[in-house]
Amino acid sequence: MKTLIEGGWVVAYNGRSHEVHERGSVVVEADKILHAGGPYAGAVDVTISARGKLVSPGFINTHVHTAGGGGDYLLLDMAKNDYRTANYMSFAAPLKGRMSPPPADAVAALRAFVFLHALKNGTTTVIDVGGLRGDWEGYARLVDDLGVRVYASPPFRDRETYMDARGRLTYEEDAAVGQARLREAVDFVRKYDGSAQGRLRGMLNAAQVETCSEPLLRAGKDAARELNVPIHTHAGGNLVEFQRIMEEYRKTPVQFLADIGFLDERTLLGHVVFTTAHGWPRYPFGDDLRVLAQSGATVGHCPYKYAKMAMTLQSFQRYLEAGVNLAIGTDTYPMDIVAELRWASILAKVTDANYQVGLPRDVFNAATLGGCKFLARTDLGRLAPGAKADLLLINLDHLGAPVYADPIKALVDGASGRDVDTVMVDGKVLVQGGRTTRVNEDEVYAKARQATEQYWSHVDGWRWDGATVDRIVPPAFPMRRPA
Ligand SMILES: [Zn+2]
Known part of the structure; x- marks a missing residue:
């Protein structure tokens, strides 16, 4: 069966770069793109109108945690008073023995919510960099049921x-726990x-560069090479980590990972905010951006999460110009x-105080082509004959797109995930008119909320200071809740 999508602005890939076809067309057959670009003259079975919409390759989201938003909420910006509560330590460093894993039904509910939320907001490929543990059969079934594309395995660490x-x-x-967890991950992949x-x-x-010993990082990279799969770790994500790696190895996290052979074209690093290029560590020795570029590793940049914590890369443009491969992720909520x-x-412009950086072209490339390098996939992140039919119809008309000459600029300037009208993965329509076609959305939301x-x-049971959620992140206004 051939499906023609016509009448929209089509972002097609010409073998070297994206290009936009006004009133273009895309033809999908089974799970693949048959045609992307100008008019299509052949016979088709179904026609979808994309008038007023951008027909875009689905985005590769390089930083998703399939763990729900409870922990994310605790790292919100407002009430933080030191680095130990300003990052993942705010929800992943409990009093020993006081935090118990969530029940199986909660794990399933939160995973379903994360996948659905990411998908509806324009992510077609989810890079799951670590979520809740257990019931991997259920995990695989969920990916099958929802229709999303996912790269995953349980994270490992030995600290x-x-x-x-x-x-x-x-x-x-x-060390034994780390090895067992790595074996579990390898078994998952197999x-x-x-x-x-x-x-x-x-x-x-x-899991994180500082929560894995050097032998475990080496063993993990060796296993990834043997399995021929990508590997991810969080690095340069916060100053506590940066200082710990400096103390342990006398090197920055980037230099350390490069020196142990962890970095290459199949490596994705989450965040990499704190490098020799950033002002906060005040570490003007070496050139982490050059090291990153030479290694071929990809940086999974999560701009909004870091902006909430009053930080950002210094800067998107400097990484780009140094030759670092940049990809985009959401990490926390919203996964937009x-x-x-x-x-x-915008953060690139503000950081560099320069209008002419952070170009729509470059951020769009990062969220599409940039996310494919470590995956070694030339059939994702682009609309071209033979590529996977993973695409989005994004409603631009109501954003004032008629006043924009360029729909990519309209997208970057004004759009959000709520403008994503249609999501197709492997040629199957998973979201239509902004609603999922696969599951009962309201049920997924209710279970995730619960x-x-x-x-x-x-939270007050495992927090070192016994604080409740409202004390850790005070509400904007006093909350009056029913008794
Ligand atoms: Zn993360």
Whole structure:
């Protein structure tokens, strides 16, 4: 069956770069693109009108945690008073023995919510860099049911993080646990890579550069090479991590990872905000951007999450010009990859105090082609004959697109995930008119809400200071809740 999408602005790939065809057309047959660009003269079975819409390749979201938003909420900006509460330590360093894993139904509910939320906001390929553990059969079934494309495996580390009763961050190393977790990840890849009709693919996730020992990082990269899959770790994500790596190895996180052979074209690094190029570490020795560029590794830039924490790359443009491969991710909520384009663009301009940087072209490339390099996929992130039919119809007309000469500028300047009207993955329409075609949305939201409220209600039990959610992140106005 051939489906013709016509009448919109089509972002087609010409083999070297994206180009936009006004009143262009895309033809999809089975799971692939048959034609993308100008008019199509052949016979088709179904026609979809894209009038007033951008027909865009689906975005590659390089930073998704399939864990729900309970923890994300705790790292919100407003009430932070030191670096130990300004990053993942705010929800991943409990008092020892006081945090219990969520029940299986909560895990399933939160995973479903994350996939649905990301998909509806324009993500067609989810890079799951670590979520809740367990029930991997259910995970694979969910990917199959929802129709989304996912790269995943359970994250591994051999240093657990805790706070003591005085709020001091401690790391406890257990090499055997790390090895067991790595084996679990390798087993996951062996078992599930290629399942869900080829949409669930394997990758490895070394949790964070400072929560994995050097032997574990080396073993993880060796395993990724053997399995021929990409590997991710969080690096340069916060100053606590930067300083710990400096103390342990006398090197920046980037230089350390390069020196142990962790960085190459199949490596994705989450964030990489704190480098020799950033002002906060005040570490003017070496050139991390050159090291990154030479390694071929990809930086998964999550602009909005960092902006909320009063930080950003220094800068998107400087990384780009140094030759670093940049990709875009959302990390925390909202998982709105469309809005991330604007954040990436604007933050680059503000950081460099320069109008002429953070160009729409460059942020769009990062969210499409840039995310494909470490995946070694030339059939994603682009609309071209033979590529996977992963695409979006994004409604631009109501954004005032008629006043824009260029729909990509309209997209970056004004669009959000809520303008995503249609999402297609592998040639199947998963979202139509902004609503999922696969599951009962309201049910997914209700279950996720319940699981999150359950999580919030237990926070004071594992927090070192016994604080409740409202104390950690005070509401904007006093909240009056029904008794
Ligand atoms: Zn992350």
